[in-house]
Amino acid sequence: MKFDLKFDLRVALSHIDLPQAEWIGLREVKEINTTRYVRDRQPQSNGRSQSHGVMIEVLVDGQFGYASTNYLDLTNIQITAEKAYQQAQTATRWAVHHFTIAQRPKSIGQYFSPFLKPSAAIAPKEINALLIEICEKLKVSEKIVKTSAYAVITETETNFVSSNGSDIYQKILAIATDYAATAQDGTIIQRRGDNGQLARCNQIGMEIFDQTSILQRAQIIGEQAVELLSATECPTKTTALVLAPDQMLLQIHESVGHPLEIDRILGDERNYAGGSFVTLEDFGKMQYGSSLMNVTFDPTASGEFASYAFDDVGIPATKEYLIKEGKLLRGLGSVESQVRSRIDGVANARATSWNRPAIDRMANINLEAGTHSFDQAIGDVERGVYMQSNRSWSIDDYRNKFQFGCEYAKLIENGKLTKTLRNPNYRGITNQFWSSLAKVGDLNTVEAYGSPFCGKGEPNQVIRVGHASPVCLFENIEVFGGAN
DSSP: OOOSOOOOHHHHHHHOOOTTOSEEEEEEEEEEEEEEEEETTEEEEEEEEEEEEEEEEEEETTEEEEEEESOOSHHHHHHHHHHHHHHHHHHGGGOSSOOOGGGSOOOEEEEEOOOSSOGGGSOHHHHHHHHHHHHHHHOOSTTEEEEEEEEEEEEEEEEEEETTSOEEEEEEEEEEEEEEEEEEETTEEEEEESSSTTOEEEEOOGGGOOHHHHHHHHHHHHHHHHHHHTSEEOOOEEEEEEEOHHHHHHHHIIIIIGGGBHHHHHTTTTTTTOOOSOOGGGTTTOBOSOTTOOEEEOTTSTTOTTOOSBOTTSOBOOOEEEEETTEEOOOBOOHHHHHHHTOOOOSOEEOSSTTSOOEEOOOBEEEOOOSBOHHHHHHTOSEEEEEEEEEEEEEOTTSOEEEEEEEEEEEEETTEEEEEEESOEEEEEHHHHHHTEEEEBOGGGOEEEEEEEEEETTTTEEEEEEEEEOOEEEEEEEEEOSOO
C-alpha cells in the first residue's frame, strides 16, 4: 500500500499545543478499497477508493472530545485538536461519567494480518478474468437465469500515538468474496451462494483466488441452485435442527453478539440499533444456554476477518470467554463502558474509519468446538432438518425473538442426510434456543466466516466482524417452509 502524502503522526502530536488537556490521542487510518463485480459474465464494477485521515481524541475535565481531519498539515492538526478540546469541555455539562487517563493506558506494539500473496500479486485483469470464468462455471443449465461473482479487497494501515507514550502500528489485508447463481423454473426462483451473501471473509492474501478450488465450488453452487427448483418444501414442524457453520455465523452474530454489547445495555444505542434483553445484573448469573455453549471474543484468531492486536483506543486484545458452559460472564464493552457499567468487558473499541470515534463493537465472536464429528452430531436424529447458508433474518430490537431463513437444507432421517429441502426457515427466542443446544461439533467441523457490513452507531459505522463455529444440533426447534 502506498500513499503519496508524507505525514508523520508523531511529529504532528508533538506540535499540538493544548496545555490544559489531560491526554491526547491521534489515530491515523489509511485505506484502499477495491471492488470487482461481474454479472452474467459482464463486468459491472471496477471500483477503487482511497481514504486517509486522522481522528484526534482529547481528555478534558473527565470527558473525551473528538474531531477528525483529512487535511494533514500541522496547522489543521492544531485546529482539529482544538475542536476536540472544545467538544470535551462542552460535554462536561452533560457528563454521565468522569473518565481518567486510566482508560487510555500506554501501549506499544504492531500487528500484521497473515497472507502469502500481497494485493499486487495478481493483476486486476487476472481477477476480472477469473470472475468471468466463475460466472461461466456457475451457469450449469439454461435454468440458471443470473450468475454473479463479487470480490472486495481492503488494505488498511492504522497508526496510533498518544501523549502518554502509546505507539501502535497495524496493517490488515482483508478479502470478502461472493459467488452466486439464481435458478428459475416458472414461478419458482432459488438463489444459491458461496456460504451466504459475502460470508466468505478472511484476513488473507491473494492466494484466496485459487482457480481450481473456486471453480469447483462454483460448479457445486450452480448445481445446487438447479437442484432446489425441484426440491421438497421444508416441512413445518417442531423438530431437531442442525445448523452448518455458515448459518451459525448469523445465529451467533444476532443472538449473542449484539445483545452483549454494553453500550446497548446502557441505552446508548437504543435510538438507532436498539437495546438488549440482557441487563447489567445478568452478568455472572444468567444461564444463557446449555452447558455445551462456550462463546469467546477472540481478535487474536489468525486469519479471521476481525482480528487485531489492539483496539482503536490502544487497548491490547486478548481472547476472553463471554459465555462459559452456558453461563454469561462478560460483556462486549470497551474501557469506557466497563467503568460505567462495572462489568468486565473486552478490547472492542472500534471505528469504521478515521472520521468516526471508536464505540463498542463485535470483532471475532466464536463458538468453541465440542466433541462430536458431523456424523455423530446427526447420528441420533430420527427426523430433523440440516440448514446451510443464511438467506434472510429478522430479530426484534431487544435481540430476543428471531426468525431466520436459509438457502439450502437436507432432511435428516434415521441419522442420515436424505432429500433436499427448499425455503428452510426456523424461529426461536434467544435463551430458549441456546438452551436447546444438544451437540457441538468437533474441531474438524469448525469453519470461520464473517461480514463486512455490520452497522451501528449515529452517525452510522459499518464494520467487519468474524464468526467461527462448529456444526451444532438444537432440539425441539420450530422450522417451517413455503408449503401450503
